[in-house]
Amino acid sequence: MLDCAIIGGxxxxxxxxxxxxxxxxxxxxxxEKGMPGGQIxxxxxxxxxxGATAHNLSxxxxxxxxxxxxxxxxxxxxxxxxxxxxxxxxxxxxxxKSDGKSENAKSVIVCTGSTPxxxxxxxxxxxxxxxxxxxxxxDGFFYKGKEVxxxxxxxxxxxxxxxxxxxxxxxxLIHRRDTFRSAPNTIARVKATANIELVxxxxxxxxxxxxxGVSGLRVALKDGTTRQIDAPGVFVFVGNNVNNQVLxxxxxxxxCDMSPSGEVIVNIxxxxxxxxxxxxxxxxxxxxxxxxxxxxxxxVAALQAIGYVxxxxxx
Amino acid sequence: MGKYVELTASNFEEITKxxxxxxxxxxxxxxxxxxxxxxxxxxxxxxxxxxxxxKVNTDEEQDIAVKYGIRSIPTILxxxxxxxVDQMVGAASKQAFADKINSLL
Numbered sequence: 001m002l003d004c005a006i007i008g009g010x011x012x013x014x015x016x017x018x019x020x021x022x023x024x025x026x027x028x029x030x031x032e033k034g035m036p037g038g039q040i041x042x043x044x045x046x047x048x049x050x051g052a053t054a055h056n057l058s059x060x061x062x063x064x065x066x067x068x069x070x071x072x073x074x075x076x077x078x079x080x081x082x083x084x085x086x087x088x089x090x091x092x093x094x095x096x097k098s099d100g101k102s103e104n105a106k107s108v109i110v111c112t113g114s115t116p117x118x119x120x121x122x123x124x125x126x127x128x129x130x131x132x133x134x135x136x137x138x139d140g141f142f143y144k145g146k147e148v149x150x151x152x153x154x155x156x157x158x159x160x161x162x163x164x165x166x167x168x169x170x171x172x173l174i175h176r177r178d179t180f181r182s183a184p185n186t187i188a189r190v191k192a193t194a195n196i197e198l199v200x201x202x203x204x205x206x207x208x209x210x211x212x213g214v215s216g217l218r219v220a221l222k223d224g225t226t227r228q229i230d231a232p233g234v235f236v237f238v239g240n241n242v243n244n245q246v247l248x249x250x251x252x253x254x255x256c257d258m259s260p261s262g263e264v265i266v267n268i269x270x271x272x273x274x275x276x277x278x279x280x281x282x283x284x285x286x287x288x289x290x291x292x293x294x295x296x297x298x299x300v301a302a303l304q305a306i307g308y309v310x311x312x313x314x315x
Numbered sequence: 316m317g318k319y320v321e322l323t324a325s326n327f328e329e330i331t332k333x334x335x336x337x338x339x340x341x342x343x344x345x346x347x348x349x350x351x352x353x354x355x356x357x358x359x360x361x362x363x364x365x366x367x368x369x370k371v372n373t374d375e376e377q378d379i380a381v382k383y384g385i386r387s388i389p390t391i392l393x394x395x396x397x398x399x400v401d402q403m404v405g406a407a408s409k410q411a412f413a414d415k416i417n418s419l420l
Contacts (some may be wrong), residue, residue: 033408034350041346060346079353081408090378098410129387129404138345139387213386232388 004305005095005105006030007082010038011291012111013036013283014066015298017075023306033081037063040291044137044163082246106313111281114240122206131214132234136160140167148233155182157237158190158310165193172229174199242283259285270301276308317363322371332397335419336367340390347406348389354409366416374414395419
């Protein structure tokens with residue numbers, strides 16, 4: 001029986017693992033299907049993690065030391081995919097894995113994060129991976145000296161547009177409004193970048209392509225006209241969907257209370273509606289979706305889990 | 316211990332022409348590629364002598380990436396007797412890759 005099972009290996013899961021093991025829980029496994037690090041490892045630049053001041057620090061640079069630090073205190077990483085968490089009759093939990101095996105745990109911290117959303121235009125799925133991408137650091141390389149389109153108007157879209165502008169000959173930044181939802185400093189940098197063209201009040205309708213992949217994009221403008229942008233790369237940054245599948249039970253209900261949009265409802269102690277089950281990071285309600293917040297959530301959840309295990313099992 | 320095969324322009328055809336091969340197109344700067352790196356290593360061990368588990372560094376082997384129309388990494392191509400028969404884009408679980416290989420054996 002595990003003292004605590006941590007589902008997910010991003011900033012929340014890693015910090016939860018650090019605090020849970022350093023705080024005295026002996027048998028803690030973090031389940032992450034590959035190398036831990038999470039979605040932030042796709043970010044080209046991180047400027048707002050306190051103390052991490054290196055110039056041009058990427059999300060991957062930031063995350064590299066985290067797993068080693070956690071494992072120092074005894075956190076075990078199991079590279080398997082968790083398909084479902086369910087509750088046993090005695091109040092403990094069962095962790096079901098994709099290889100058909102399962103493990104029991106006294107407490108569970110779920111921090112499976114979120115996945116980039118698709119924008120929903122025609123042929124987006126057809127060309128995903130063949131010109132449509134959600135990772136500029138991964139795929140910008142394939143468009144060196146070429147033109148690309150970036151879709152979105154938030155922090156991620158603007159930051160990744162800036163990154164792509166350094167590699168590509170031109171970046172079309174396509175946004176459905178005429179104002180951006182991003183840090184003023186980032187907006188100013190985008191506006192001052194000569195090879196970024198703002199295409200505002202514009203909604204992507206269809207990605208165009210051929211056997212070789214994407215060749216362009218057609219967008220609908222506010223005045224009722226359309227515009228064709230010839231670019232072999234289309235990068236989509238329009239927000240994220242919460243990864244809540246592990247909480248879904250066999251009858252289709254969720255293990256704990258969820259918001260209408262599928263986020264886990266927690267209180268400020270990261271407690272869910274089920275005793276012993278905690279949630280942390282991007283998947284919880286009102287998550288600011290920042291690394292520092294996810295890490296903070298992970299610490300809070302782990303401290304609560306330690307208290308829960310002590311109280312219910314160690315007396 | 317099985318080890319994955321590092322493919323280059325000079326050995327690509329030779330290695331993939333017989334049997335089942337998984338080819339992971341990756342690059343050092345790619346977070347999701349790094350994420351699946353230990354998965355690929357485990358697969359190389361699990362499928363030692365059964366299927367070939369290979370990697371292509373797209374930064375160093377751009378011609379191979381162009382030949383197979385790689386525009387996103389990680390992209391994982393599956394070959395059977397030299398013919399590309401399936402592909403997956405993005406990080407996935409070890410189970411998902413293993414299932415795909417098993418379906419081709």
